[in-house]
Amino acid sequence: MAADTTTYDPVTTSDLSSAYRSTHAELQAWVDEVAALTKPASITWIEGTPEEWVRLTDELVEAGTFVRLDETKKPNSFWCASDPTDVARVEDRTFICSVDETDAGPTNNWMAPAEMKKLMTELYDGSMRGRTMYVIPFVMGHLDSAHPMFGVEITDSAYVVASMTVMARVGRQVLDKIEATGASFVPALHSVGAPLEPGQADVPWPCSDTKYIVQFPEERMIWSFGSGYGGNALLGKKCYSLRIASVMGRDEGWLAEHMLILKLTSPEGDVKYVAAAFPSACGKTNLAMVEPTIEGWTVETLGDDIAWMRVGADGRLYAVNPEFGLFGVAPGTGWDTNANAMRTIAQGNSVFTNVALTDDGDIWWEGMTEDAPAHLTDWKGRDWTPESEELSSHPNSRFCTPIRQCPILAPEYDDPNGVPIDAILFGGRRKTTIPLVTEARDWTHGTFMGATLSSETTAAATGAVGVVRRDPMAMLPFIGYDAGDYFSHWISMAKNNDESKFPKVFYVNWFRRDEDGGFLWPGFGENSRVLKYVVERIEGKVDAVETPIGLVPAAGALDTDGLDVSDEQLAKALAVDVDEWKAEIPQINEWFEKFGDKLPAVLWTELDALKARLEA
Ligand code: GTP
Ligand code: MN
Numbered sequence: 001m002a003a004d005t006t007t008y009d010p011v012t013t014s015d016l017s018s019a020y021r022s023t024h025a026e027l028q029a030w031v032d033e034v035a036a037l038t039k040p041a042s043i044t045w046i047e048g049t050p051e052e053w054v055r056l057t058d059e060l061v062e063a064g065t066f067v068r069l070d071e072t073k074k075p076n077s078f079w080c081a082s083d084p085t086d087v088a089r090v091e092d093r094t095f096i097c098s099v100d101e102t103d104a105g106p107t108n109n110w111m112a113p114a115e116m117k118k119l120m121t122e123l124y125d126g127s128m129r130g131r132t133m134y135v136i137p138f139v140m141g142h143l144d145s146a147h148p149m150f151g152v153e154i155t156d157s158a159y160v161v162a163s164m165t166v167m168a169r170v171g172r173q174v175l176d177k178i179e180a181t182g183a184s185f186v187p188a189l190h191s192v193g194a195p196l197e198p199g200q201a202d203v204p205w206p207c208s209d210t211k212y213i214v215q216f217p218e219e220r221m222i223w224s225f226g227s228g229y230g231g232n233a234l235l236g237k238k239c240y241s242l243r244i245a246s247v248m249g250r251d252e253g254w255l256a257e258h259m260l261i262l263k264l265t266s267p268e269g270d271v272k273y274v275a276a277a278f279p280s281a282c283g284k285t286n287l288a289m290v291e292p293t294i295e296g297w298t299v300e301t302l303g304d305d306i307a308w309m310r311v312g313a314d315g316r317l318y319a320v321n322p323e324f325g326l327f328g329v330a331p332g333t334g335w336d337t338n339a340n341a342m343r344t345i346a347q348g349n350s351v352f353t354n355v356a357l358t359d360d361g362d363i364w365w366e367g368m369t370e371d372a373p374a375h376l377t378d379w380k381g382r383d384w385t386p387e388s389e390e391l392s393s394h395p396n397s398r399f400c401t402p403i404r405q406c407p408i409l410a411p412e413y414d415d416p417n418g419v420p421i422d423a424i425l426f427g428g429r430r431k432t433t434i435p436l437v438t439e440a441r442d443w444t445h446g447t448f449m450g451a452t453l454s455s456e457t458t459a460a461a462t463g464a465v466g467v468v469r470r471d472p473m474a475m476l477p478f479i480g481y482d483a484g485d486y487f488s489h490w491i492s493m494a495k496n497n498d499e500s501k502f503p504k505v506f507y508v509n510w511f512r513r514d515e516d517g518g519f520l521w522p523g524f525g526e527n528s529r530v531l532k533y534v535v536e537r538i539e540g541k542v543d544a545v546e547t548p549i550g551l552v553p554a555a556g557a558l559d560t561d562g563l564d565v566s567d568e569q570l571a572k573a574l575a576v577d578v579d580e581w582k583a584e585i586p587q588i589n590e591w592f593e594k595f596g597d598k599l600p601a602v603l604w605t606e607l608d609a610l611k612a613r614l615e616a
């Protein structure tokens with residue numbers, strides 16, 4: 001496949017002042033309609049130029065939303081603290097407003113589209129008063145892709161504009177192409193829901209107690225209200241690239257997944273591409289940039305959160321990362337755990353939200369360094385010392401950084417056709433039951449593994465933390481339609497294509513614990529040993545043994561050379577405990593029953609076969 005090396009380079013071709021009128025009639029009509037409803041003080045079309053970034057960020061500093069970091073430490077970078085109530089995705093306020101309720105399925109909130117539109121139209125009425133309404137033309141994936149995936153976000157938040165500029169390809173070049181080709185686009189409307197009356201002073205982080213994150217799947221449209229937080233407000237990311245795109249993928253025969261993409265090169269120079277789906281705050285960004293601890297193996301990054309996968313002309317599954325930046329969990333990111341993320345943010349051009357601010361104009365969070373600085377300003381703006389009772393940074397605090405700054409970004413990132421995936425990993429955070437690595441027998445079994453994926457909840461969404469829940473393909477909060485239909489779509493992907501060309505599927509768990517609560521597996525860089533095992537399984541170089549739940553490494557198959565883990569501990573990490581699995585069966589059964597007729601029969605067959613093998 002010819003690599004297309006075209007890179008995205010925002011260039012100003014004309015001034016997009018508030019008087020700008022788009023030649024794209026549908027776009028201009030929508031902008032006019034939203035402006036008439038939300039009644040902003042002014043309109044700004046986003047060009048994506050460096051000058052515009054300076055203007056915007058200066059305004060954010062002026063408004064008290066941003067604090068500029070020290071130029072010598074984090075050039076062109078900003079510290080930002082959200083309202084303490086607006087720190088994560090709000091799953092209970094997220095809706096799939098399909099025409100038919102059944103199309104939202106049992107895992108999504110639903111409301112009739114007309115009812116939701118009526119309700120939200122009242123909320124949007126005048127919601128941008130006293131604010132600037134920004135129009136952000138963007139494309140998810142490459143501008144020169146065979147299927148450019150356009151969107152336009154309208155927002156009244158300059159924080160959202162700055163973040164979207166990092167996270168997606170935005171601006172004049174995109175608008176030019178939308179206008180020149182008359183392309184359709186996903187309209188994505190966002191308001192923080194905090195209008196300003198004349199003379200009313202603004203707050204650093206305007207938001208509303210009333211929040212709605214709404215997808216209209218048939219119309220390919222997004223409405224978001226009340227939150228400024230990334231996953232709720234940067235509408236190109238979860239709302240478009242997962243919820244809306246998953247529906248497009250269902251209709252058009254491709255997959256939009258919550259997956260990292262990495263390139264793994266062996267000492268002999270053989271290249272493999274791996275995609276991995278782990279729930280939020282379960283290790284995607286870490287694995288995407290992992291520094292292998294095994295001699296001669298290298299990892300390069302293609303994506304850390306979202307993969308769009310289409311079957312190529314050769315029958316293989318090709319993945320692209322639709323994003324342009326990294327929106328990574330800050331706490332736990334340090335030189336010991338993710339040095340490449342540290343190198344990426346060290347170059348600056350970043351926004352840090354809800355981390356701590358150091359006295360010398362840099363940022364810090366738990367896990368960045370072993371010792372905390374003697375004094376910090378915490379994410380709530382208070383004095384903080386190592387004696388403080390609360391954490392300095394919110395557990396879901398984030399860095400927002402251009403992916404181009406990642407020192408191990410694979411050159412294939414610039415290929416609009418993506419990379420052929422050799423293996424898909426599913427994984428979650430489970431203290432018990434799930435072994436370090438299990439291989440699926442075939443695609444259907446792999447789909448069963450994905451469909452039954454479970455994980456303990458994290459701070460990435462509001463709600464209780466540490467509760468085991470099913471998170472199918474790590475997509476529970478992101479499937480834009482009925483999850484039973486989604487499983488059928490996964491099954492049909494292999495049925496409608498040549499399964500022998502499809503990736504092998506594995507289930508991993510870095511988070512299994514011993515009796516004392518410690519991790520059985522050291523994780524992070526050592527996860528490269530599992531990647532090596534996966535590659536060697538694909539190449540038929542190492543053996544696996546059959547167990548009731550799938551194939552696990554034969555003795556000696558996992559490279560443990562130089563690994564500081566006792567044989568006993570390793571055995572526990574790899575063990576298939578039949579009793580633990582028997583206890584899992586009723587939970588899986590209950591989970592599958594949720595989907596009624598929509599659950600593909602082959603998944604019941606998989607469950608029955610698993611039950612039978614456990615009883616044998
Ligand atoms: P989202 O960006 O929210 O989708 O999450 P993510 O999957 O990218 O999560 P991320 O890589 O940021 O990991 C978040 C947490 O997992 C951090 O607290 C890490 O320290 C922890 N983590 C990542 N990899 C490992 C590992 O191999 N072992 C252990 N024990 N913890 C890990
Ligand atoms: Mn994510």
Ligand code: MN
Nearest residue numbers: 284285328329
């Ligand atoms: Mn991440």
